[in-house]
Amino acid sequence: MSTIREKDGFDFTFDELKCGECDGLCCIGESGFIWVNSGEMREIAKFLQIDLAEFKEEYLKKINYKYSIKERRVSQDNYECLFFDREIRGCTIYDVRPKQCRTYPFWEYFKNNTDELMRECIAISKIKKGKKDE
Ligand code: SF4
Ligand code: SF4
Secondary structure, X not given: OOOEEEOOOOOEEEEHHHHHHOOOHHHEEOOOOOEEOHHHHHHHHHHHOOOHHXXXXXXXXXXXXXXXXXXXXXXXXXXXXXXXXXOXXXXXXXHHOOHHHHOOOOOHXXXXXXXXXXXXXXOEEEOOOOHHHO
């Protein structure tokens, strides 16, 4: 079975197999937001076997009316998600990770910023113009 995924409206493909060769670069780097909705919060808290209040306190920061997963500062301008495990170079809540993580790299933002995405993720290949219409 092919590990290469593509999605309508995006001019790139994503090869999941490459994640095995990567250091989890999509979970580390510049500080950003990793949004979680209320259903995801409940699911992750259940997975961690802690109550929702404790989960919010320990792992989330509130930005206006939304919540984002806290990050750990590793060095200057270099952060990692609290759920990123440096030993295994992967996500410790993988099965219940938020939708934002599940849908990466097929984000609206990357439709017009494929070059930026390619600098971040080794699994991306641009679809050659005309190829999709063959
Ligand atoms: S940056 Fe790309 S290749 Fe690396 S783990 Fe994330 S999705 Fe996989
Ligand atoms: S929740 Fe998991 S997949 Fe999402 S940024 Fe954090 S470590 Fe990465």
